[in-house]
Amino acid sequence: MVYPGDRPRRLRTSAAVRGLVRETRYEPAQLVLPMFVGEGLTEPRPVSSMPGVVQHTRDSARAAVAEAAELGLGGVMLFGVPEHKDASGSGALDPAGILNVAIADARSEAGDALVVMSDLCLDEFTDHGHCGVLDDRGRVDNDATLEIYGRMAVAQAEAGAHWVGPSGMMDGQVGVVRAALDAAGQVDVAILAYAAKYASAFYGPFREAAGSSLVGDRRTYQQDPANGREALREVLLDVAEGADVVMVKPALGYLDLVAAIRDRVSVPVAAYNVSGEYAMLEAAAERGWIDRERAIDETVTSIRRAGADIVLTYWAAEIARRR
Incomplete structure (x- = not known):
């Protein structure tokens, strides 16, 4: 028997009612657009595994940053795709290297109208594709890499x-x-720490977008997808070391971690809706299997509902255009 007070459907009777009682919302200012800028390109290069995503030229990147600011996005996250790589990733330190000039271009285009963020990692710049320099046994040398990270920052x-x-x-x-x-x-200058970054299968399309040269895998330094408590340890260490914001990557398979971390720290929490998550939704939508726009909104809403204050997503500009 249903009692008069037991009718939750009263709060779902119309779009106006549903909007009035909606628990989770997000605005363009909470979204960050990841962008790839390719060295030496004369026109944007489409990323085949990520429909709608390109490796930008410097000019098209400037235009995309300007649009992001006009749309009210919270920020852009820049990745550089160099023409030449070496074992130490020296292009990451070069003021004339593609990532550093892309940062300068973005700041000159948008000023402080949005937050210009930069990926601080060597993987795009090393010929072996790892996130650090290698020792004489072919392993990533943690402490030698740290010295380069400081200079790169x-x-x-x-x-x-x-x-x-x-x-x-x-x-x-x-x-x-x-x-x-x-x-x-x-x-x-603030630090957005990739505090809980997993060795995920969902990075595949990103490696095309970033021109990865990876040999082997990153399981000795990125986290095991089976581990949750370890993520909390990593996050708390990063906060203790001075992280201003902490991030979980990927997002969808790790919403439990987003929620747990949100409960444990007072700094903002970000989550990265990664390339594989983007690609699988786009592929299903292209085949007519799902309603694309509703699925995009549901994806970002779920990340926000889990507790992320900031969402990095390749749909950021599209979402903002529809708002």
């Missing part, structure tokens, strides 16, 4: 990055980056 800050995003999952990376920035007088 300063280069990105000097290029104009508001936030730097150490994403290599090296032990101690946030503390080293914070110390390097402070010593260089870049005390206002």
